[in-house]
Amino acid sequence: MSNISTVTTDEGAPGDLPRPQRAIDDGSNGSGGLDKAYGLLRAIPASALWLIVVIWTIPTFGLLVSSFRTRDAQRSTGWWNGLNPFEWTWSNYADIFTARQSIGKSLLNSMAISIPAVVIPIAIAAFAAYGFAWIDFRGRKPLFIATVALLAVPLQVALIPLLQMFNNGASLTLPGLDKTITLIPDFDLAGTTTAVWLTHTGFAMPFAIFLLHNYISALPKDVFEAARIDGAAHFTIFWRLVLPLSIPVLAAFAIFQFLWTWNDYLIANTMIGANADAQPTTILIANLAGDFGRNENILPAAAFVQSFIPILVFFALQRFFVRGLLAGSVKG
Incomplete structure (x- = not known):
């Protein structure tokens, strides 16, 4: 039995209602350890957190320095020995942009994958999330549960079936009738960037719907009731009210999805394969x-170019990031 004592406040003036009593936990109910841990975390100064941030960025800075060093310098000394900008060279960057497989073309391929894989899930999931949150239709809750349950489907188990579908389409053979029904025609998408962003779009949809639903369902109900009284239809409410109010969570999902698709290697390698004309930067x-790592000196330059665009996207949208992460976590 927990030992909880109460502190009674003063009774106040005659006729006033008694003030509520406040329960004080003396720590014997098992929460004292959690409170101490929470207090220790809160006591961490901001300077220590900034120190962690600085330490976390050191590898990125080392990658930048190494990208300007020659092969012999990279092999003989550490990157901290190349901090003198007057000794840097642009030869590594010249090599990656003038090579037979130029990184410039692969950057365009990465854009062709990442932009549709971000825009399409947001466009579809926003409508679905609004419907699940504010439109009362039959089967809404089971359908929402089934949609969220798709998050548990492993990506790896679906890659080969999806690749076969992109190669040959999908058909159903009816037993006993000797008849085949074409469900999805063969669009010959294997080896193209379209197959990659379609795969990313499909697997991002459940998470997008779940995240947007939590945010949209937490919006003030009075706003929707006032809009309905004024005669606004669902599409007008969605376009004029929900979308402007949901910018933080839309930006948060855009950051997550863009980073995931831009840095993906498994899906791109599976769907594109050896088609060099459609390879994104991760495969390139x-x-x-090269063979036996003979061109390893140009890898830092290529890696820094590949990571520079996600860094720009993150810092451009970072003011929405925390607000979007907290979407729907607190109601009221």
Whole structure:
């Protein structure tokens, strides 16, 4: 039995209602350890957190320095020995942009994958999230549960079936009738960037719907009731109210999805394969080292170019990031 004592406040003036009593936990109910841990975390000064941030950025800075050093310098000394900008060279960057498989083309391929894989899930999931949150239709809760349950489907188990579908389409053979029904025609998408962003779009949809639903369902109900009284239809409410109010969570999902698709290697390698004309930067960088790693000196330059665009996207949208992460976590 927990030992909880109460502190009674003064009774106040005659006729006033008694003030509520405040329960004080003396720590014997098991929460004292959690409170101490929470207090220790709160006591961490901001300077220590900034120190962690600085330490975390050191590898990125080392990658930048190494990208300007020659092969012999990279092999003989550490990157901290190359901090003198007057000794840097642009030869590594010249090599990756003038090579037979130029990184410039692979950057365009990465854009062709990442932009549709971000825009399409947001466009579809926003409508679905609004419907699940504010439209009362039959089967809404089971359908929402089934959609969120798709998050548990492993990506790896679906890659080969999806690749076969992109290669040959999908058909159903009816037993006993000797008849085949074409469900999805053969669009010959294997080896193209379209197959990659379609795969990313499909697997991002459950998470997008779940995240947007939590945010949209927490919006003030009075706003929707006032809009309905004024005669606004669902599409007008969605376009004029929900979208402007949901910018933080839309930006948060855009950051997550863009980073995931831009840095993906598994899906791109599976769907594109050996088609060099459609390879994104992740596949190109993996192949730049050449046989026996003889071109390893250009890898830092290629890696820094590949990571520079996600860094720009993150800092451009970072003011929405925390607000979007907290979407729907507190109601009221």
